[in-house]
Amino acid sequence: MKFYFFLFLLFSVFPLAVLASSARIGKIVITGNKIVERSAIRSKIFSKVNEKYATYKVRRDVRQIFNTGWFYDVEVQKKEGAKVTLVYIVKEKPIVEKIIYKGNDSLSKKELDEIFHFLPHGTECNLCYSV
CATH class of the missing domain: 3.10.20.310 (membrane protein fhac)
Structure with a gap:
């Protein structure tokens, strides 16, 4: 059975x-x-x-x-x-739309942009950068 x-x-x-x-x-x-x-x-x-x-x-x-x-x-x-x-x-992943510099008195925006040239518009934001 x-x-x-x-x-x-x-x-x-x-x-x-x-x-x-x-x-x-x-x-x-x-x-x-x-x-x-x-x-x-x-x-x-x-x-x-x-x-x-x-x-x-x-x-x-x-x-x-x-x-x-x-x-x-x-x-x-x-x-x-x-x-x-x-x-x-x-x-x-989020992308870098805009870079805003705060608290900077010694360098111009143009100089800072040259330093951070590796972050063009559209770059994937995998890391947070703090300077």
């Missing part, structure tokens, strides 16, 4: 596992980007629409996007339905 029960469980659960593994990607969405072009992010994604969903590919996608250095956080949400929707949520 236990043997038949085991077979029943095995064959009732097995089709669900096969069905889950054959899920296809229906849509890939990228959100959170403000400066970096979606096409630049999409070029780093290995997963493609109409391919079978594979966790290892999604992990690789996240790693590839993060390794660009453009983002301080990359997440992915998997929304299941008839087809899987992958939503990549990126958080861009």
